[in-house]
Amino acid sequence: MKLIEQLAKELKIRPKQVEETVKLLDGGATVPFIARYRKETTGGLDDTTLRHLTERLEYLRGLDKRKKDVLERLTELGKWTEALDGKVKAALTLQEVEDLYEPYRPKRRTRAMAAREKGLEGLARTLQNERVPDTAAAAKNYVNPDGGVASIEEALAGARDILAEEFAEDAGARGVARREMMEHGMVKTSAKDGAEDVYQMYFDYAEPIRRMASHRVLAVNRGEREGSLKVELALDDEALLARFKRRVKYPGTPGGEEAAAAIADGYKRLFMPAIVRQVRSEMTRAAEEQAIAVFGMNLKQLLMQPPLTGKVVMGVDPGFRTGCKIAVVDPSGRVLATSVVYMTLEHHDTAKAKRELAALMNRFQVDVVAIGNGTASRQSEKVVAEVLRELPRKVSYTIVSEAGASVYSASELAAKEFPDYDVSLRSAVSIARRLQDPLSELVKIEPRAIGVGQYQHDVEQKRLAEVLDGVVEDSVNAVGVDVNTASVPLLRHVAGITPALAQNIVRFREEHGPFTSRKALKKVEKLGPKAFEQCAGFLRVLNGEEILDATGVHPESYKIARELLKELGAFGANLKEGMHKAPSEKELPAWAERLKVGLPTLTDIVKELEKPGRDIRENLPPVLLKGDVLEIEDVKPGMKLTGTVRNVVDFGAFVDIGVHRDGFVHVSKLSDHFVKHPSEVVRVGQVVEVTVLDVDLKKNRISLSMKEA
Template identity: 50%
Template sequence: MDIVKQLELEFSLKPWQAENTVKLIDNGNTIPFIARYRKEATGSLDDQLLRELNDRLNYLRSLEEQKEKIVASITEQEKMTDDIAKSIENAKTMTELEDIYRPFRPKRKTRASVAKALGLEPLAEAIYAQEKGTPEPEILAEDYLTDEVADIESALQGAKDIIAELVSDDPNGRKLIRYAVHNNGMLTSKGADDDLGVYEMYKEYSEPVKSIAGHRVLAVNRGEKEGKLKVEIEFDKTIATDLLFNIHCKNNTKATDLVIEAVEDSFNRLIFPSIEREIRNELTANACEASIKVFGENTRQLLMQPPVKGNVTIGLDPGYRTGCKVAVISETGKVLDTGVIYPAPPHNKIEEAKKTITALVKKYNVKMFAIGNGTASHETEVFASDLIKELDCGITYMVVSEAGASVYSASKLAAEEFPQFDVSLRSAVSIARRLQDPLAELVKIDPKAIGVGQYQHDMPQKELSAELDGVVESCVNSVGVDLNTASPQLLSRVAGVSSAVAKNIVAYREENGSFTSRSELKKVAKLGPKAFEQCAGFLRVAESKNVLDNTAVHPESYSAAKELLKVCEVSESDIKSGNITKLQSQVQTIGTSALAQKLDIGEPTLVDIVSELSKPGRDPRDELPKPLLRTDVMGMEDLKAGMELNGTVRNVIDFGAFVDIGVHQDGLVHISQITNRYIKHPSDVLKVGDIVTVWVLSVDVDKKRISLTMKNPNEMKDKK
């Protein structure tokens, strides 16, 4: 297989795009670096497509390696033919390849292998040939009776076992059956327990294999794993056996009757159980792949939530018996003060808590409260809302997801960062920082623990981790990292920076003071030329005298950037002061094509340089809608059907989206309630962090369920 050609076809690329991209990957360049700084070579392919191409490249190379192994194995067995070699060469998937190799794969002890050991293979071949004029099978079998094959019936049974395995190993038959089961089979589930709980809807359930939704596949899988459901694929046996008869049965001889019996046995005992496993594995793999993509996109949106900058924030980690832990965090994320208050049962020391928080607000000029959404969150929210009204000084609050906070707080990393704090105080710090800068804080936590997916524990963990790590890397590098304030965890997510090098950067910073330029990075231990090339453009040095060090312009393009300023008669002081009108005007007048040619750089690189010079030190997240901050609080009991509310999308899943409407319990907008038009998936319309208007459909306080709609009921009435 010409892998580069295959990638070109699959991704609709020009030959030079596919060839250049594979070369860049093979030369050890990171995906973020290729996406950002090698646009001319790739034709400006984005990082998401590059990751998909890289995954596909690895798959195709593995496929080729497997082909070589199979060819070697069959050749060693002296069974290779031109037809087999051609089939292997043309195989497009691992499944197709395994079907071809199945007859030649060394097998464990089977009924067929036992029969072959008894010398019955020639008998099986004679019967399977079904030639007219051949003696009847019973007569043929007489020649194979031995001490170990005592009678004709045993001989014929052994022959049928051999034929059954031959039929099972035939790749063409398996391909037809797999196709038929996929297109006509039904995935069914039945209750295996009187108390099915959340699996009640799957008590007597069936859905076509070809159209079943991924989240239902994962749901029945989990129900089966927990012993609540019995799950199988149902398929009309006659369709399958007719397909196999057409391949293996001929001439209508006495031997054909035995072959028919062997084919039926092969389907029931060997083929269908195997195909059922394969298809269920395929359904699960596809469902997991789709779920992982949704998880990844949700994680991306969560990490890219706009930071709430420039505000001293109090983080509140609610609790009942042990109280609510308090952490005051500066505008830059430093811990200014800590404490514990008891505004919730069983203590109810509300007035004392108000005095404590009021003193902290006045002392540090606090502007925001970040409240964890765990135990006692609602009581703490009520307390904070009442205090905000009393203070009347413009303070707002936001309930922040605690997902993963306990994982971080108990981690070695948190212990190193805050050795003087107990676990709950660390959590309060993390909650405040999540509001101030979600990306910088959440990179410290395993992305699987931040609560924006579904069935994440059922996913193949290696693939899930790879997807989420790619998302985190993409987010960190698209935003950029302050070299002088970033934690080792944040730095280790920068392209080309390993965990060891990240620690070395921090150690260098602590020993020598703040970095004054990007080039100073070259002095960091173990950060060689290749690592510098990959990471430099993603690291910012606001303190540098060179304005370019605080942009995404790569050092390799500094000379071009300075020449651009010279040609456009713009000074670096103009750029620092934000006076970029002249630059933009000159670029427009001269034209990007002419300018790029003059500067001897590609147009994409020129466009990026102009964009960066227009907004040095910019944070792309600042351009997104700000998070929804609140001053008042409601409970579920306050909700009424038809009530209009604003909320924040917290999670997008296959069947809908969960929206935080400020009542401690997120409400569900089912996919059918998102819009009046057909959508394939909720992510077609919604993403994590979106601020949306919703209307209450129903509330079940006992079950803590809130049903919401995004369809304006007033408009629906007007249409009626």
């Protein structure tokens, strides 16, 4: 119950909500399932809160386990005391537990160990706890040449080593120093010999730790790792050391001076290096969490971009020497034609390339051209725009991020999908399909390879993968999946479906034909009752035996849905026509009581029945399509342009305004009012109006503003 209460306090929700959610999680329920179909039980907790609760639950359970392990180890070592037991059990973080265990942790041989072996523990206790007017006299009894203590000074030095190590391992002192460093410490950086210019702003730099933005922490870490920067943490050591010296029982006496000297030595030699490591580690951890959160937010926005449905799309994977790879796909993503066109170098026959492109567009009635934004994109865009101007009918084009396309193209999955295509042609197909349905195509790619974050290669990769996988899972389940067309990579992100189950579903479909109902899923090998409960509501069967199978209504609620439809006079094929009679928001509570169902569940059922099979992404702004190209030389300060947000980072947003290089809007230029983080104002895929502030042709940089003034 302590754990439940702590989670409730942290998340600012009721203990009962936490308790019920933990029961569901421990019972094997997935986050998407709980968020969508157990709203009454959890009090309507959303997937973001549930993810946070799950992570904190895992951390706190790990903390409890570590406490038990440490207490068992202390008992084995004969160091357990009631006071120490209480401190360990009261610790709120793993760091506090490790601080308490530090004095007893097995470690390599230290100077203090050697001093204890020489029998100097008693002298250390005397200096620490007694009024010693004559240290030489106190130490004389510990001189033992045969035991390795040749003189009074050696005896005192050994006693100081013991006291220095004990101070350095004091949990309370460590906690004080960490707080002081985080609150009042400074980060100072300087250039090393041969430092790269990319780190120039950090060649002589200082900033308070508490104010240092996460992206600067990660930049400094990278510069240090690459040998360009020297990084130090600075604190007012005099004041903090004076504070610790006040621990000496008899200051001003000879014995007290020895104890104070031991603290000073331990502070410099052992204590502060450990504190600096811990604070640097905490700074990095917090910066990585922020970077991962930004990456997750951007990824979700990218995955949830609206599909371009019902369009024939030509995908262009630009290239120079090897030419531009072309793939034309129909509205369902089926490949109609592929080709290689040479049009980006001066010696290429551009006129011939234009004729080839026009012929493909006319033959397959292409609606939109999707051009990858990689190498030779700028040159390809120019030729495509010229072709479109000469066509007798309207065809648009857009630039598509090809991040991760090469990873997919070289994957085992791509080889299985397109065994007869080379890697670059597979990439062209991927570029076309990711415009048609970003979610279905991007789930085939390792999330880390999609590149919509900041410093993603500088963060803990295991943690990044966990968070991004959660984002993909939430996105896939929020949209829903057509079980008869979904690929294995898409299915494996559906709640309750493992990679092996995803393979089994596709194999069953191939062997027995399309699923005609959700019930038929139960025939799939190893898809048991629990897996069915978790996945059924997220899998859609379109045009099947049961009309409710095409909606997000869970099979467990079919009886309620049918009763509602029957009383409203709508059922079967008349579902769409009948739901205009749906209960109003004010009427829903009475209906919920009448049907003996929770209000959140009934509300969701009504929404589904009003628009069966709706795609929640359709409510988002559509992709920006272009008709002509803009040269960077054409861009002038003061111009007002429309662009698409490609990436959001802590310090601003990158916007595609139609030239090969994305323009950049600094966080200070995103709005007329103060913006704490760019995500408050912009999102990946959003179409925005910008004003050009500056164009640097040498550095190929464009500065933009979204301020109205």
